Amino acid sequence: MTTVVAYEGDSAWGAPELVSGHWLDGPGQAVVTARFLTAAGIGVGDTVTLDEKGRRATVRIVGEAFFTQDGGMTLLTSTATLAELGLGDEALPGRFHVRTASGTDPGQYLDTLNRALDGAGVAALAHADSGNSSSVIVAMDALIGMLTLMLVVVAGLGVLHTVVLDTRERVRDLAVLKALGMTPRQTVAMVVTSVAGVGLLVGLVAVPAGMALHGMVTPFMGDAVGMTLPETVLAAYDGPVLAPLSLGGLVIAVAGALLPAGWAAGTGTARALRTE
Numbered sequence: 001m002t003t004v005v006a007y008e009g010d011s012a013w014g015a016p017e018l019v020s021g022h023w024l025d026g027p028g029q030a031v032v033t034a035r036f037l038t039a040a041g042i043g044v045g046d047t048v049t050l051d052e053k054g055r056r057a058t059v060r061i062v063g064e065a066f067f068t069q070d071g072g073m074t075l076l077t078s079t080a081t082l083a084e085l086g087l088g089d090e091a092l093p094g095r096f097h098v099r100t101a102s103g104t105d106p107g108q109y110l111d112t113l114n115r116a117l118d119g120a121g122v123a124a125l126a127h128a129d130s131g132n133s134s135s136v137i138v139a140m141d142a143l144i145g146m147l148t149l150m151l152v153v154v155a156g157l158g159v160l161h162t163v164v165l166d167t168r169e170r171v172r173d174l175a176v177l178k179a180l181g182m183t184p185r186q187t188v189a190m191v192v193t194s195v196a197g198v199g200l201l202v203g204l205v206a207v208p209a210g211m212a213l214h215g216m217v218t219p220f221m222g223d224a225v226g227m228t229l230p231e232t233v234l235a236a237y238d239g240p241v242l243a244p245l246s247l248g249g250l251v252i253a254v255a256g257a258l259l260p261a262g263w264a265a266g267t268g269t270a271r272a273l274r275t276e
Contacts, residue, residue, distance in 0.1 A: 003074045006081060008079040012025075017065060021064055027081070032075050033227060046061055057084035059081055066230045066233075155252045160256040195257045
C-alpha cells in the first residue's frame with residue numbers, strides 16, 4: 001500500500017526538487033523518490049500499476065524527486081490518475097498552494113486571506129522559499145554545523161598551545177627586543193604575524209580539500225537514508241562563500257595567537273631577561 005498525492009494544474013513551480021527525469025506534464029505520469037524506486041525494484045521510465053477497489057490505472061515513472069513525506073514512499077501523480085481509479089468525485093483537495101505575484105506583501109496577503117477564510121475551518125500559512133527545508137537536510141546541516149564548530153574550536157586551541165610554547169621559548173629574545181625599544185603593540189604584531197602566514201596557507205589548501213571531501217561524503221549521507229540528494233545540496237559552494245572560507249585559517253590562527261601575544265607584550269623586560 002502506498003500513499004498517492006495528486007496535483008492539478010501548473011504545479012511545476014511548487015514541485016519537490018528533482019534528481020532526474022522531469023516533472024508531471026501530462027496524464028498517466030508519476031514522480032517518486034529513490035527509496036520508492038528501490039523498494040519497487042524499478043527505475044525512471046518504468047511503469048507502476050495502481051489498484052483501488054478493483055479499478056486499475058497504470059502510470060509511468062517520469063522523474064525521481066527528493067522529499068521525505070511519508071518516509072519517501074509517496075507517489076506523486078496528476079488528478080487524471082485519480083479519475084481512472086474512480087476517485088475523481090471522492091478525492092477532495094486537501095491543500096492549495098498559492099504563489100504570490102512579484103511585489104506582493106506576503107503578510108498583508110496572508111491576513112486578508114485568513115479573514116476571508118474565517119469560519120470555514122481552514123487557515124492559510126506562509127512558507128518561505130527555503131529550498132532545502134526537508135527534515136533530512138535540516139538534520140544534515142545541523143550535524144555539519146556542529147562538526148564545523150568543533151573543528152574550529154580544536155584548531156584554535158591547537159594554535160594557542162603552539163604559540164604559547166613558542167613564545168615562552170623566545171621570551172628572552174623578546175625581552176632583548178623590548179629593551180632595544182620594541183613597543184607592546186609591535187610585540188603583539190610580531191607574535192601574531194609569526195602564525196598568520198601559515199594560517200593563510202592552510203586556509204587556501206583546506207578549502208579545495210574540504211570541497212572534495214564534501215563531494216564524497218555528502219552523497220553517502222543521503223544513501224544512508226535511502227535518498228539521492230539533489231544537485232542543489234551537493235553544489236553548496238560559490239564565489240562569495242569561498243572567499244571568506246579561504247581566510248578561515250588566517251582568522252583562526254590570529255584568534256589563537258592573540259592571548260599569548262598579549263602575555264608576551266605584558267611581560268616585564270627585566271623579569272624576562274632573568275628567565276633562562
